[in-house]
Amino acid sequence: MDNIELRANKASWAIGERLRGEVQSYQYHEVGSRIFTAKFLLVNKSHSITIPDDISWERISSSHYNIGNLIDELFYKIVHNNEFNLDLLSNFSLSKIGDHVLYDCLMIMDRSSLTIEEFQDTNLTGQYFLHLIQRLMENEGKELGTSVTPEGLNKLMIEILNPSNGSVYDGAAGIGGSLIEAYRFNNDDISMFGQEINGSNVALAYMNAITNGIDLSRFQIAKGDTLFSPAFIENDSNLMQFDYIGMNQPFGLKLNNIQMMDYDPYGRFSGRMGKISRMHGDLAFLQHTVASLNETGKAAVIVPVGVLSRSSHAERAFREYIVNNDIIEAIVLLPNKLLSYTAIQTVLLVLNNKKKSSRKQQVLFINAEEQFTSKGRSQHYLTQENIDSIVAMYEQSSTNTEDVKVATLTEIIESEFNLNPNHYFTSQTVETQFGDVIINKAVYDEKVKNKRTLKEIAQLSRGVNLPSKNTIKEGQKGYKVIQLKDVEDGKIDLESIEVIPVNNAERYMVESGDIIIASRGTAYKVAIVPDHYEPLVLSNMFIRIRIMDKAYKPEYIKIFLESPVGVALIEGMKKGGTVKALTTRDIEDIEFPDIEIDEQEKINQTVNDAEQKYIDLIKQAEEKLKQGKLSAYSKMGIENVIEILD
Structure with missing residues (x-):
């Protein structure tokens, strides 16, 4: 199969190069997909599509004229x-491309494609088509996330669903990957339904199905908007409901025509599952999923973790609904970098209207963050071994382990319906100055007996909302406002701070000794406000911690918050989608070791001494590097050209 991928990659690169300058780059996949599908239809002998008698691959590939028309x-x-x-198969015409260009593309396909014998094996042709389209889209600079879910994620969804018969549905079908994976998993007893808003993707989905040897009487992709105009309706008034749903839904979708959704004839977006707003695209797809499951249906849906933890009324109402109705079975915390188009933390949400008795009144949280294989530094993917490990945890787990937490519905309700898996795991992997480390919060709770919470010793408040730049007028008076860019390596750069006009600045001013901690974004930043001689205001990117109890040193609290334990406690509380966020309520209950002030001062001095030694060693190393290079330049004879300015 690796050889198939290599051949498809080679063909896609060569076709892309030949089409460069001849058609728009975003059309490469339109050309490549139609050439390959045409060859499949004319060469494969087992498909059920009726084709014209007067057209053959030999006729097309040997012709130097009218190739596009043929x-x-x-x-x-x-x-x-x-x-x-199949109307959308003819929505892109090849006749406008020069015959000499198309002939070259046909020759590329013949040289780097499959043999006639291989074209009879739909496992091979299906794999080839997928790799061909993925590489062509990448050549175009397309983000695959809008069309193509990574193959490993599709396999994971379908193996979790374990479809034995019945109907499988995807309301964000893209090029049909989840449905085709369901067919590969069980090609005897399932019918496949999907909806996709992009017409080009619908055409690709049908070509994908054809080259995978799927009987199209069991495969239907409708073009249209799943949320505003669902395609599969029964009795002119009810949503069609399915046995299985596998979906990688759009992330961060903003909803238009929100007024129409208030009057959704299928009752998806108001009432029992929470009333949505324009910002709730993630939630709307989940509501549609629940409404599209039949009474024994099961769904596996890839979602951003934020929709399971954000505090908006609508999202909480949805979580209350799926918890109180006991239809949520499992939440799998997925590895990062599986989706090339987003850094958002993602989970696989498993809903089941017919949970087995041993799973009732509980939710299975699975930590699969380490179940990945690397493809370079920037991309991870799931191998079959990774998938098998995750599926085994899902199918076999009944007690708590390092990677599995079985939470009762009572626990979840007591946690205010927070379904973020990080909230339930006692062990957590965090990035620190020592590299990745594992923190066991249960051991911390057990072994460190004397602890106090931040709210017992400090006042916590957030910073001020900043005006948009286009509303700031030249010459307008303001205050120096600390922003994320002003904090690096635990220090605030007072010289770089911008003056910005803000309202009610006095409420948000910081004092010397205040601790500030970044409340938004991925960067973990903690600093202590130094002595300063003019007012400083804190932006809403930070939370201010002002120590009120003189028995505690700000430096000691900062050292704890920067420790691996502090990082784990803070990171486990961050919520949100694209931008993770903290609130004062999130961190006010964080517990730190309660020790005497003289011991705190010793700890502070130990850290200060270590930091100073580190700085001195860096300076020594820099000086040795400098002298070594100057010696090399002297041997080159260029030392007299260099004048070092201090």
Whole structure:
């Protein structure tokens, strides 16, 4: 199979190079997909599509004229001679591309494609088509996330669903990957339904199904908006409901025509599952998923973790609904970097209207963050071994382990319906100055007996909201406002701070000795406000911790917050989607070791001495490097050209 991927990659690169300057780059995949599908239809002997008798691959590939017209004619006749809804296959014409260009592309496909014998194996043709399209889209600079879910994620969803028969549905079908994976998993007893808003993707989904050997009488992708105009309706008034749903829904979708959703005839977006707003696209797809499950249905949906933990009324109402109705079965915390188009932390949410008795009144949290294989530094993927490990934890786990937490519905209700898996795991991997370390919060709670909470010794408040830049007028008076860019390596750069006009500045001013901690974004930043001689205001990117109890040193609290334990406690509380966020309520209950002030001062001095030694060693190393290079330049004879300015 690796050889298939290599051949597809080679063909896609060569086709992209040949089409460069001849068609728009975003059309490369339109050309490549139609050439390969045309060859499949004319060469494979087992598919059920009716094709015209007067067109053959030999006729097309040996012709130097009318190549585009011949392929267009093939698709036109297929559309009109088959009962399936294949209209979109002819929505892109090859006739406008020069015959000499198309001929070269056909030759590339012949050289780097499959043999005639291999074209009879739909496992091979399906794999080839997928890799071809992925690489062509990447050549175009497309983000695959809008169309193509990574193959490993599709496999994980389907193996969790374990479809044995019945109907499988995807309301954000893209090019049909989840449905085709369901077919590969069990090609005897399932029917496949999907909806996709992008017409080009719908055409690709049908070509994907054809080259995978799927009987199109069991495969239907509708073009349209799943939320505003769902395609699968029964009795003209009810949503069609399905046995299985596997979906990688759009992230961070903003909703238009929100007024229409208040009057949704299927009751998805108001009432029992929470009334949504324009910002609730993630939630709307989840509401649609629940409404589209039949009474024994099961869903596996990839979602941003924020929708399971954010405090908006609508999202909490949805979580209350799925918890109180006991339809949430498992939440799998996925590895990062599986989706190339986002850094958002993602989970696989498993809903089940017919949970087995041993799973009732509880939710299975699975930490699969370490279940990945690297493809370079920037991309991770799931191998079959990774998938098998996750599925085994899902199917076999009944007690708590390092990577599994079985939470009762009572625990979840007591946690205010927070479904973020990080909230429930006692062990957590965090990035620190020592590299990645594992922190066991249960051991911390057990072994460190004397602890106090931040709210017992300090006042906590957030910073001020900043005005948008286009509202600031030149010459307008303001205050120096500390922003994220002003804090590096635990220090505040007082010289770089901008003056910004803000309202009610006095409420948000900081004093010397205040601790500030970043409340938004991925960077973990903690600093102590130094002595200063003019007013400083804190932006809403930070939370201010002002120590009120003189028995505690700010430096000691900062050292704890920067420790691996402090980082784990803070990171486990961050909520949100694209931008993770903290509130004062999140961190006010964080417990730190309660020790005497003289011991705190000793700890502070130990850290100060270590930091100073580190700085001195860095300076020594820099001086040795400098002298070594100057010696090398002297041997080159260029030392007299260099004048060092202090």
